[in-house]
Amino acid sequence: MSPEPVIVGGREIPAAAIAAEAQHHPAPDAEAAWQAAAQALAVRQLLLDEAERLGIAPGPREDAEGRPLTEEDARIDALLEREVRTPEADEAACRRFYEANRERFASPVLVEAAHILIEADPADQFAMGLATGDARTLIRQLQADPDRFAELARTRSACPSREQGGNLGQVGPGQMVKPFEQALFxxxxxxxxxxxxxxxxxxxxxxxxxxxxxxxxxxEAVQEAIAGYLEEASYRRAVAQYIAILAGQAGVSGVAIAGAEGAMVQ
Structure with missing residues (x-):
């Protein structure tokens, strides 16, 4: 079954154009890629139509890396610059965000780790039972003589770290599988x-x-980064809201356009 035609402001976006655009939208399946491409082209058409209506002719413009924009991209850039305004994040807003997310602004705990791996398939309960028994034996030996850790790692571990006596170096959050990390920390x-x-x-x-x-x-060390994050998030919400308004005014069918709070305009 062919996809529903995508119509923006009474004009259909050609299926061939959507198919070509879909190559730039990695997705789990072809339908998802098609929908992402259709939405991108519909949004682009809405913005270009509005720039045309407002008579915006921006002249040469560059992207954030100093590369010249195409004429259409320059018109969209000028339109958004003119129509979408967001406030700067002041110190009070930044401080509120900092206090609410203090864990995001802390360096991680680092722990030097060493291990001995007794390899076994978790789906094989018998093998896991044997491996657990072997591990308990090793733990008893290490309790009796802690200095044997490197020796036992070299002779018993199935991990390549055995070459370093089981040493894994410094480990931070998210670097190891969860059960290992929970035990280590x-x-x-x-x-x-x-x-x-x-x-x-x-x-x-x-x-x-x-x-x-x-x-x-x-x-003070993160205030500037927080301000940038808050202003970028505010700008993205404002752009989404602006696009949703344009979609409501022009009429869009065949694809959903997300508004500022995720509401869909069809």
Missing amino acids: ALPERTLCLDPVRTRFGVHVIRSGRRAEGRQLPF
């Missing part, structure tokens, strides 16, 4: 985890090393 500095840790790779014996706690960045 729960350990005090330079401590052996007394329980085997199961992951999709098998069963691990984990030891923490030196720990560097996260450091909160002061507001």
